[in-house]
Amino acid sequence: MILARLLLPLFVLFPSVALGGLPPVISDSEVAALEARLLAEIEDNRTRTCVRPVLRGRSAAGPADTDIVSVVEGDEGLRECYEFIQQFEASVFGPPDAANERQTGLMARFSKVCASLPPAIERATAHADACSPYLPGRRPMPGLMGLQRTLRAARHLAALVVLSDRAGEAADRFLDLVRFAQDLGRGGGSMVMTMLATSMIREILSNDLPQLLARPELTDEDLVRIRRGLGQLIETEPSLQRSIAADTTWLAYEAGLPLLRGPGWAPPGGYSAGNQARPADYEPDLLPLVTPGQERRFILAAIMDLGRRHGEACPESATLAECYLGLRAMTEAMRGWRSVPGWLRALQTLAAPSPWEAWLRHLRELVQEMVSVPFESYVPGYAVRPFLLGALRLQVAVLREARRTGRCPTAEDLGTPAWRERIRDPGTGGALVLRVGEGGGIVVESAAPIWKAAEESPPAMPIRCH
Numbered sequence: 001m002i003l004a005r006l007l008l009p010l011f012v013l014f015p016s017v018a019l020g021g022l023p024p025v026i027s028d029s030e031v032a033a034l035e036a037r038l039l040a041e042i043e044d045n046r047t048r049t050c051v052r053p054v055l056r057g058r059s060a061a062g063p064a065d066t067d068i069v070s071v072v073e074g075d076e077g078l079r080e081c082y083e084f085i086q087q088f089e090a091s092v093f094g095p096p097d098a099a100n101e102r103q104t105g106l107m108a109r110f111s112k113v114c115a116s117l118p119p120a121i122e123r124a125t126a127h128a129d130a131c132s133p134y135l136p137g138r139r140p141m142p143g144l145m146g147l148q149r150t151l152r153a154a155r156h157l158a159a160l161v162v163l164s165d166r167a168g169e170a171a172d173r174f175l176d177l178v179r180f181a182q183d184l185g186r187g188g189g190s191m192v193m194t195m196l197a198t199s200m201i202r203e204i205l206s207n208d209l210p211q212l213l214a215r216p217e218l219t220d221e222d223l224v225r226i227r228r229g230l231g232q233l234i235e236t237e238p239s240l241q242r243s244i245a246a247d248t249t250w251l252a253y254e255a256g257l258p259l260l261r262g263p264g265w266a267p268p269g270g271y272s273a274g275n276q277a278r279p280a281d282y283e284p285d286l287l288p289l290v291t292p293g294q295e296r297r298f299i300l301a302a303i304m305d306l307g308r309r310h311g312e313a314c315p316e317s318a319t320l321a322e323c324y325l326g327l328r329a330m331t332e333a334m335r336g337w338r339s340v341p342g343w344l345r346a347l348q349t350l351a352a353p354s355p356w357e358a359w360l361r362h363l364r365e366l367v368q369e370m371v372s373v374p375f376e377s378y379v380p381g382y383a384v385r386p387f388l389l390g391a392l393r394l395q396v397a398v399l400r401e402a403r404r405t406g407r408c409p410t411a412e413d414l415g416t417p418a419w420r421e422r423i424r425d426p427g428t429g430g431a432l433v434l435r436v437g438e439g440g441g442i443v444v445e446s447a448a449p450i451w452k453a454a455e456e457s458p459p460a461m462p463i464r465c466h
Helices: 002-013 028-047 065-074 076-087 089-093 101-113 117-125 144-163 167-184 191-213 220-235 240-260 292-313 320-339 342-351 355-371 375-405 449-454
Strands: 060-063 127-129 432-436 442-446 460-463
Touching: 028 240, 028 292, 060 065, 065 076, 065 117, 065 144, 065 167, 076 089, 076 101, 076 117, 076 144, 089 101, 089 144, 101 144, 117 144, 117 167, 144 167, 144 191, 167 191, 167 220, 191 240, 191 375, 220 375, 240 292, 240 320, 240 375, 292 320, 292 355, 320 355, 320 375, 320 449, 375 432, 375 442, 375 449, 375 460
Parallel strands: 060 127
Antiparallel strands: 432 442, 442 460
16 A cells, blocks of 8 residues: 555656556667677677696696586586585584594595595696686586585595695695685686685685695695695686676576576576576566566666676776775665665655656666675685785795795895795785784785775784794
8 A cells, every 4th residue: 555655656647657558668679689698698608718727737638617517516436425425424524533433434434435536626627728617507506515515525535635644645635626616716607606615715725724834744846836836826816706797697697587588498407506486487576667578678687787787896807905895885875775765765756857767777776676795795705815825825935945044034034125026915906914923923914905995804824934
């Protein structure tokens, strides 16, 4: 009843509406142009190449898609491993207890049945062309709980190699796993997969590799190989901006485009896991003063316009700090719109020079409010990745210098011109800064502008030389 009272003035202003003749929201030519643009983006994803150097050895032929999919979704050679870790996840990944014979036995079996997982990850990372297979339209996304278990299992297996006093081999496995996680988002993977991979990358870079670098059995050759690998990972960090854009493309392809198709239609290859809404079967009943057929068109147009707004707020040329500020301004604008009472929005629409155009803008904002994600909240977490890579590369350089000179470099030593090029934050446009920690040791901290923009404390890492 309240909605009817609010909409009554619109029927007075738009007599054609009152008589049943709604003005077109999206014309045939406009919707054809939207479809063509979306399908061109999908085709670009299907044929995209993402060339980057391999960490070790010669590169394998062809793109990495098949080998990445084998790891993520589990081929025949990995199925027993995946079934095992799903069944015994709590025991395998729980705190180690040498006195627990059952856990000890499960760990031995885990190492055996999952022995093929590290080589599978190494094969997947050996390709020079390594776009994510899960770019929108390239392949539907699988369920991510299984992927999370797989990444944890691979990390756990690398940690077991460390305990076997094979630190150099363990370093290779950890670096392979970081590279594999990078590739899951390379070329514009979805944000949910990108941030799941980011969580694993941060765990390895902030915990596993710092502990590994403290192992005395690492040789000079190991340190050289680790530093070279970290440098390659730094230089080939995927674009977060592309992942943000990809999320809207995915939404348009799997939720917007099906609205224009008949019931039962699905994108080639099917919907991604978890997309159970079956948009093609959706019965429009959301937007007032819009016919069902026009509503279907309008939702696709609103989603693609949202992608345009994300692209303007966070273009690929922008720094992470600039992206954060642009995306936050976009979210705040939406919140400001949401805070205006509905009756006042209706009055503002009526008072506009072109009430029908103002009404369409209102409806577009309504759709975008429902599907928009505050992407700026993910930017600081992603920005930790390049900081940790840069800090670890500095850590390795300090270790090598200590072995060469027989003494630990001081903060003053690290401030000399010879070290300045090494002391920089490689992905966010800001320098690494050094300070003396509470215990007297050296601490490296990020001075990238993202932390000031996000009003967060910058990440830091202690630097050790033994």
